Every structure is written in structure tokens, then in C-alpha cells.
Amino acid sequence: MSISTIQYEELFRSNHKNLCRLANRIVNDRAGAEDIVQDVFLKVWNSRDTIQTDRPLGGYLYTATTNTALNYLESISRLNKYRKEYQPSNEEKTSQDISLKELQSEVQKALDRMPPKCKVIFVLSRFEELRYKQIxxxxxxxxxxxxxxxxxxxxxxxxxxKPFLTREFLIIAATAGLSALLHFLSLLLIILQVNRNF
Amino acid sequence: MEPKYWDLIAKKLSGEITAEEDRELNSWLQSDSNAQTFKQVSKLWENTEDPSRDYTPDAETEWQKLQAKINQPKVLFLKRYWLKMAASILLLLGLTYLLSTLFKTSGGATLVEVVTTDSVMVVYLPDSSRVYLNKNTTLTYPEAFNSNERLVFLNGEGFFEVIPGNVPFIIACNGTRTKVLGTSFNIKGYEEDEEVEVIVVTGHVELSDEDDSSSKIVLEPNDRGAFNKKHSGISKSKNTRKDFKWWAKHDLEKDIKKIIRKVKRKIK
Structure with a gap:
């Protein structure tokens, strides 16, 4: 069984959006996601004569997109290792209050820095809402x-x-440190006083 | 923190947790610091934002792009294939030319390379001249000398006994040229040395800068010529080293002793 041109176009039009969204969740780059989906459909076209059409092709497309996106992530992370791109340290921001929007963008950045496989699994669970078994x-x-x-x-x-999350802790710790210092100083004063009295 | 609890938190947040695991997690959460960690991680989980939330790709444009790719892959493949073929043939030709020019100097003769590592060696050149090579030395010479010069390349130390001939004998060594007709002398010029040193035993030797043949000196027996690689300066002085040829004799003596011992044994 082979796919006809009409079937192929139908397959593209009915799946394109969802596959792009899936790829974008994994790679967080819309242009990259569209390229990935193009690759997947090109692969389908090239094997249109041998592809099994007795089962719905949705599952195949989904898997192919996930794997292509994973490969894409892996090649990018390899590239970044060579470039040794340094992310600005989060440390500087600790003293400021960050907005919810900022926290969300920091979370996304942390996600983008994860090992590719780890990220894909997280995305499939969190955004594609797949069960562990399905993943x-x-x-x-x-x-x-x-x-x-x-x-x-x-x-x-x-x-x-951590720097964003432990802000409250830092303040508590700093206050504790200060009070300990004050305590120590007052003790010192008392000792000096006592000495002078003798 | 044990990895197990990270897994349990993840299960809890993604709704995969079983009743039994939930009980285990709850007892772990009794500690304040654990509860704090759980609170933090839940906050992060809630603040992950779906990057595709307001993303609608342009299906029409993408379909046109795909059509363009589908309709001419064969031609593209052929073009690239021929391009690759042409490129590799060109590369092969270039390499052959490069190698042939590198290895065929001195009138197209094949070059012989002698390399010593941890022992001294005697080499006889095509004109019967004799060279003792010190350790870690490379000598390169043509299989047959051409008609207007006898050119060899030295990196390291060698004691040369050049057979007199009608064409000059030239040693190229780390930026210097030592030119002779027939004499014996020692050249020391390792790549890492600061200078190239020539000590003459018999006859006359001409030492010059490879790049500037006007800068040259003539050395006579017991003269020491030196070429400083940094300043490209050539200087001449009397040789004070008596043992400069010692390295060449030293190993040979050992060899000769060995041979004598073997011969004695045979005679017995």
C-alpha cells in the first residue's frame, strides 16, 4: 500500500499544527520546530511506497517528530559545548524581587539547559500530558x-x-548572623566593664 | 537528598503517584526542610510555561516549502553528486602534485630519510661520503646525487667525512648551508637548539645563512662556526672543545669491542 498525493496533503494539513507545537515544546525555537516537521514529512514522502497504511499514521508522525527534535537538541547541546557559551550567573539577581513573568522565563532557561533526553521526557509529561507509560x-x-x-x-x-528560591532563607540567615554579632559585642562590653570594675 | 524522593515528587506533580508511594512521600514531608523543598519544586512546576501556548504555525507557507523540496530532490542529488565527484578528483590531483614536489627535489630523485633515536649510526652516502649520526638525528639525502651539487638535509648532529669531488657538497641544517668540496667536520644543529655549530677537522668549509648567501664565513681546521637562529648571525671562533667527536667514537668503540670479543670466542 502506498500513499497517494492527496492522502499525503491531507496528512500534512491535519497534523502540521500539532507536530509543530510538539517540536517547539521540545526545542523552544519556532523556526527550528518548523524545520523538524518539514524533515519528518520529507521522510514520509521518500518512503511513501513502502510505508504501512493499514494503521493510522498519527502515531508514527508523533514518534518521528519527537525523535527528530531530540536529535536536534543533542546536536545543539554538542555545539554549545564547543562554543562554551556562558550563561550570566543567576547570583546577581538574588537581592532583587523578581516578577512572576521573570520566574517563568528563568524556569524556561533552566529547562533549555537540561540534558536533551531529560528535557524531552519532562516536556512530554508536563506539556503533552502523556502518562509515564506512553513516554x-x-x-x-x-x-x-x-x-x-x-x-x-x-x-x-x-x-x-536556587538563588531565586532561597532568597527568604538568605535574609533570615543574614539577620541571624547580625544578631549573633550583636550578642557577641554586648558580651564583650560586659566583660570589659567587669574587668574595669576590678 | 536521595534521588528516590525527587522521583516521588515528580510522580506526585505529574499525577503518577500510587497510594503507597503517596504515604511514603507524606511521611518524608514531616520534616520542615523537606516540606520547604517540596514547596519550592511545586512552585517551579507551576511556573513552567508551555512554549507553544500561543503558537500557530503557518501551514500554507510550510506546505509550499515542502512542495518545493519534494519536486526537485532528484536534480539536487545529481548536482551535488557531480560536485562532490569533481571536488574529490581535484583534491586528489592537488595532493599528488603537492607530494611529488615535496619528495622530488634534487632533480626528481627519490629522497632517503635516516632517523636515529637512541643510538649512533654510520651512513654511507651515494658518493661514498661517510656520516656518523648522533642520537635523535634525521638525515635526508637523495638516492642519487645530481650533477651540479650534493645536497643533504640534517636535523641534529652529524660528523661528516666528505669524499673529494667536482661538485660541492652542501648540508642544509636549520637555516644554514654548509658548503665543502672534500673534508671532515662536525655539524650540530638540533631543531630545538639556539644555534647551529660547525667544527672543522680537515680541509675548508663554507658556512652561510640559507636565506642570505652573502652572509658567509670560511672555516679552517679547528675553527668553530656558529649560526644563531634568533638573530640569523654567523660567527667564527677557535674550537676549544676537544671532545666534539667523542659521541661518534664512543658508540663505535663499544661496537668494536663487541666484535673483538666475538672473534676471540670463534678463534678459541
Whole structure:
């Protein structure tokens, strides 16, 4: 069974939007997402004579897009390793109050810095709202791996955004330090007084 | 913090947690610092924003682009294929030319390269001249000398005993040219040395800068000529080193002793 030109166009038009949105969630780059989907459809066209049409092609397209996007992320992260791009440190912002919008953009940045596979799993769970089992099937890995990678994603995210999260703690710590110092000074004064009296 | 609890938090937030796991997580949350961590992570989870929330790709433009790619892939492939073929043939030709010019100096003769590492060696050149090569030295010479010069390349130290001939014998060594007709002398010029040193034993030797043949000196027996690589300056002085040829004899003596011992054994 092969795909006719009409079937092909129908396949494109009915899936294009969702696949672009899926790819964009993974790579967070709209132009990149559109290129990825073009690649997927080109692959379908080139194998149109051998492709199995007895099953709906939606699942195949979904998997192909996920994997192509993952490869894209991996090649980019390899490139960035060579360039050694340094992200400005979050440390500077600790003293300021950040808005919700800023926090969201920081979270997205942390997501973009995650290892590709970890990020894809997180995105599929969080935004595509797939079950762990579905993610495992999609990426051909075990459910246990999905669990571990999800936990790892949270750990990385918390680690990266610690400066924003522990602000309150810092203030408490600073106050505690100051009061300890005052305490010490007053003790010192008392001792001096006592000495002078003798 | 144990990775297990990260996994449990992730399960809780994504709705994958089982009743039993939920109980385990709850007991872990009894500690204040754990509860704080959980609060922080939940806040982050809530603040992840879907990058595709207000994204609607332009399907029409993308379809046109795809059509353009689909309708001419064969031609593109052919063009690229021929381009690649042409490029590799050109590359091959270029490489062949480069290699042939590199290895065929001195009138197209093949070059011989002798390399010593941790022992001294004696080399006989095509004109029967003899060269002792010190350790870590490279000597390159043509399989047959051409009719107007006997040119060899030295990197390291060598003691030359040049057979007299009608054409000059030239040693190119790290920026210098040493020109002779027939004599014996020592040249020391390792790549890492600051200077190239020539000490003459018999006959006359002409030492010159490779790039500037007007800058030259003539050395006589027991003269020491030196070429400073940094300043490209040539100087001449009397040789004070008596042991300059020692390295060449030293190993040979050992070899000769070995041979004598072997011969003695045979005679017995």
C-alpha cells in the first residue's frame, strides 16, 4: 500500500499544527520546530511506497517528530559545548524581587539547559500530558528510566533556580548572623566593664 | 537528598503517584526542610510555561516549502553528486602534485630519510661520503646525487667525512648551508637548539645563512662556526672543545669491542 498525493496533503494539513507545537515544546525555537516537521514529512514522502497504511499514521508522525527534535537538541547541546557559551550567573539577581513573568522565563532557561533526553521526557509529561507509560513507549525506554529522568529534571531545575528560591532563607540567615554579632559585642562590653570594675 | 524522593515528587506533580508511594512521600514531608523543598519544586512546576501556548504555525507557507523540496530532490542529488565527484578528483590531483614536489627535489630523485633515536649510526652516502649520526638525528639525502651539487638535509648532529669531488657538497641544517668540496667536520644543529655549530677537522668549509648567501664565513681546521637562529648571525671562533667527536667514537668503540670479543670466542 502506498500513499497517494492527496492522502499525503491531507496528512500534512491535519497534523502540521500539532507536530509543530510538539517540536517547539521540545526545542523552544519556532523556526527550528518548523524545520523538524518539514524533515519528518520529507521522510514520509521518500518512503511513501513502502510505508504501512493499514494503521493510522498519527502515531508514527508523533514518534518521528519527537525523535527528530531530540536529535536536534543533542546536536545543539554538542555545539554549545564547543562554543562554551556562558550563561550570566543567576547570583546577581538574588537581592532583587523578581516578577512572576521573570520566574517563568528563568524556569524556561533552566529547562533549555537540561540534558536533551531529560528535557524531552519532562516536556512530554508536563506539556503533552502523556502518562509515564506512553513516554516510555514513545522513546523506547523503560518506565523506570522515565521516573528517574523526571526526578532528575526537578532536581536540576531546583539546583539551577536556587538563588531565586532561597532568597527568604538568605535574609533570615543574614539577620541571624547580625544578631549573633550583636550578642557577641554586648558580651564583650560586659566583660570589659567587669574587668574595669576590678 | 536521595534521588528516590525527587522521583516521588515528580510522580506526585505529574499525577503518577500510587497510594503507597503517596504515604511514603507524606511521611518524608514531616520534616520542615523537606516540606520547604517540596514547596519550592511545586512552585517551579507551576511556573513552567508551555512554549507553544500561543503558537500557530503557518501551514500554507510550510506546505509550499515542502512542495518545493519534494519536486526537485532528484536534480539536487545529481548536482551535488557531480560536485562532490569533481571536488574529490581535484583534491586528489592537488595532493599528488603537492607530494611529488615535496619528495622530488634534487632533480626528481627519490629522497632517503635516516632517523636515529637512541643510538649512533654510520651512513654511507651515494658518493661514498661517510656520516656518523648522533642520537635523535634525521638525515635526508637523495638516492642519487645530481650533477651540479650534493645536497643533504640534517636535523641534529652529524660528523661528516666528505669524499673529494667536482661538485660541492652542501648540508642544509636549520637555516644554514654548509658548503665543502672534500673534508671532515662536525655539524650540530638540533631543531630545538639556539644555534647551529660547525667544527672543522680537515680541509675548508663554507658556512652561510640559507636565506642570505652573502652572509658567509670560511672555516679552517679547528675553527668553530656558529649560526644563531634568533638573530640569523654567523660567527667564527677557535674550537676549544676537544671532545666534539667523542659521541661518534664512543658508540663505535663499544661496537668494536663487541666484535673483538666475538672473534676471540670463534678463534678459541
Amino acid at each position: 516510555a513507549e514513545q522513546l523506547n525506554i523503560s518506565v523506570k528510566t522515565v521516573e528517574n529522568q523526571m526526578g532528575k529534571a526537578l532536581e536540576i531545575m531546583r539546583e539551577e533556580l
